[in-house]
Amino acid sequence: MTDMRHLSETLKTALISKNPVLVSQYEKLGAGEQRLLNEAFQPVNDLFAPITVHSQSDWIISHPESPQDFEQFFSDHYRKAPCPGKQNIYIQSIGSLGNTKLINEGYIKWLKGYCEAFFYGLTVKFLEPVSVSATRCSFRVNEHTQNLQIHAGHILAFLKKKKPKDAFCIVGITMIDLYPRDTWNFVFGQASLTEVFEDVQRGKKEKST
Incomplete structure (x- = not known):
């Protein structure tokens, strides 16, 4: 018979290594939350399945990236953790998300539920939708697809000005x-982790002075 205490300890160690901070955080989780995390280390389970690459056009094939384990993610100085007063994710929709009001509201409801489940403990709030012209971002018509395209970097600059003070982030x-x-044909999305890091550093400096 397998010693369940030994199995649990093995899984816990595999999950959080020997980092005392992570060990402490793991111990604070409820039984259900611990089971959810432990399930990821079972060879066969119902909650997690490997991601299958379907074609050569998938991002990870076209743009190989170095693997990152949880320890590296946790220690990354760009990683930002929620803090009191900054526990809201604000979402700014640009242009219409659907052909009808019903579809548009359905997308918003689904996205809110997904984000609050994935980023547990944070609250998702939607800002008033804006038109593409209101962003004053550069745009172009793609010569290959003939689709309208917006400059992603300019959207980030627009969002920075709209970011509320109680925001963990704005999307x-x-x-x-x-x-x-x-020179790029298109991009799926773009983020500004440096801006986030600079905001955190600035906050620390202001607090120390």
Whole structure:
């Protein structure tokens, strides 16, 4: 018979290594939350399945990235953790998300539920939708697809000005194509982790003075 205490300890160690901070955080989780995390280390389970690459056009095939384990993610100085007063995710929709009001509201409801489940403990709030022209972002018509595209970097600059003081982050969503620079055909999305890090550092400096 397998010693369940030994199995649990093995899984816990595999999950959080020997980092005392992570060990402490794991111990604070409820039984259900611990089971959810432990399930990821079972060879066969109902909650997690490997991601299958379907074609050569998938991002990870076209743009190989170095693997990152949880320890590396946790220690990354760009990683930002929620803090009191900054526990809201704000979502700014740009342009219409659907052909009808019903579809548009359905997308918003689904996205809110997904984000609050994935980013547990944070609250998702939607800002008033804005038109593409209201962002004053550069745009172009893609010469290959003939689709309208918005400059992703300019959207980030627009969002930075709209970010509320109690925001953990602000996210822009749109059904319109994006491009990061003239030489690129398109991009799925773009983030500004450096800005986030600078905001955190600035906050620490202000507090120390």
